[in-house]
Amino acid sequence: MINTVIFDMDGLLVDSEPLWGVAMREVFSTVGVSLSPELTHLTTGLRTKEVVSYWHNYFKWNSKSAEQVTTEIIDSVTHKILHEGQGMEGLHYILDFFRSRGFGIGLASSSPMSLIQSVLSHLDIRSSFDAVVSAEFEPYGKPHPAVYLACAGELNANPLNCLAFEDSVTGMIAAKAARMKVVVVPEAHKRTEPKFVLADMKLDSLLQFGDEQLELLRK
Numbered sequence: 001m002i003n004t005v006i007f008d009m010d011g012l013l014v015d016s017e018p019l020w021g022v023a024m025r026e027v028f029s030t031v032g033v034s035l036s037p038e039l040t041h042l043t044t045g046l047r048t049k050e051v052v053s054y055w056h057n058y059f060k061w062n063s064k065s066a067e068q069v070t071t072e073i074i075d076s077v078t079h080k081i082l083h084e085g086q087g088m089e090g091l092h093y094i095l096d097f098f099r100s101r102g103f104g105i106g107l108a109s110s111s112p113m114s115l116i117q118s119v120l121s122h123l124d125i126r127s128s129f130d131a132v133v134s135a136e137f138e139p140y141g142k143p144h145p146a147v148y149l150a151c152a153g154e155l156n157a158n159p160l161n162c163l164a165f166e167d168s169v170t171g172m173i174a175a176k177a178a179r180m181k182v183v184v185v186p187e188a189h190k191r192t193e194p195k196f197v198l199a200d201m202k203l204d205s206l207l208q209f210g211d212e213q214l215e216l217l218r219k
Contacts (some may be wrong), residue, residue, distance in 0.1 A: 002181060002218050004157040005098045006148060009109040009169040012185060012206075013084050014119050016077065017044065022053070023076035027069055031061040041190075045170025047110045047141040048073055078115050087123050088185075090206030095128045096167075097209070106131040108151040108164075110142050110171075131155045143170045145178035152178070163217060165206075168186045181217050183209065 021040045028035050033055060043051040052070045064072075098105055109116050113134040119178040120126040131154035138146035152159045164175035166183045167190075174204060175182045176198060184199040185206055196202050200217055203209060 002102040002103070002163050002214070003163055004106070004152065005153055006106040006151050006155075006161045006162055006164045006175075008164075008166045008168070009087075009116060009119060010111055011044070011187060013088055013091055013107075013125075013164055014081065014123060015088055016081050016119070016157050016166075017187060019080040019084060020077050023073050023080055024192040026099060027072045028055065028078060030072075031059075031069060033059045033061060040155070044140050045110060045168035045174075047135055048112065050141055058216035060103075067127070070189045072078075074112055074115060078118050079203040081115075081119055082122055085119065085122060087125075088206060088210075091125070094206040095125060099128065101214075104130050104157055106133065106155050106157075108133050108135075108145070108147045110135045112136045124196055142168075143177065144175035145174050148175050148180060158215050162215075166199075169193060172196065172199050183217070 007013055009021065021037055024040055043054055048068045051163050052066045056066045077175050089141055095105065107129050111134065116132060116134055131151055133147055133151040133154060135141040135147040136191060137148060140146050148164060151161050159179045162180040164180045166172045166175055167183060167186055172182050172184050181200045183201045183203060184196050185203050186193065186196060201213060
């Protein structure tokens with residue numbers, strides 16, 4: 001019986017993926033690295049330090065440490081979200097939908113906790129969650145299931161009774177590896193990604209989820 005729902009954050013609840021892209025390209029340019037939007041999409045869903053490590057190993061700059069670049073990206077995207085970030089279509093609808101049906105509600109994000117808390121405050125949705133977990137504190141980030149399993153633990157929920165909402169392939173794999181049912185709501189330009197066939201359900205908007213979809217997932 002599905003009685004718990006766990007959400008990703010970036011690109012699912014807050015329209016932050018474009019802002020992450022801009023922040024990364026701006027900061028990487030300070031070390032002589034030019035990242036196209038196509039290249040930034042390659043690391044969607046990973047923790048920031050893993051993104052920086054990935055490109056540092058590839059481009060091998062030495063003007064700044066990977067740690068400094070990571071900090072600058074997080075600071076930049078936090079600033080951008082607080083000034084420009086908007087909730088995704090259906091944000092309040094989907095939270096109210098599950099709250100009104102007595103679900104435990106969690107958040108499992110690859111973003112650092114400082115950014116998560118800033119986003120929750122900015123969107124005024126902190127009280128909607130019974131548990132908030134960052135992969136920052138896990139030994140492995142997505143696509144490893146650690147952050148989803150940790151969130152289920154915080155909610156005292158069996159992963160088999162959990163439904164996860166994701167927007168990326170990396171996050172979908174993490175949730176599936178945790179043995180959860182997964183609904184993906186990809187960005188428009190990613191909806192034809194063949195790997196999303198692994199999801200239990202694919203939607204174009206959070207607004208498309210309702211009692212009918214929930215019952216299909218419970219069968």
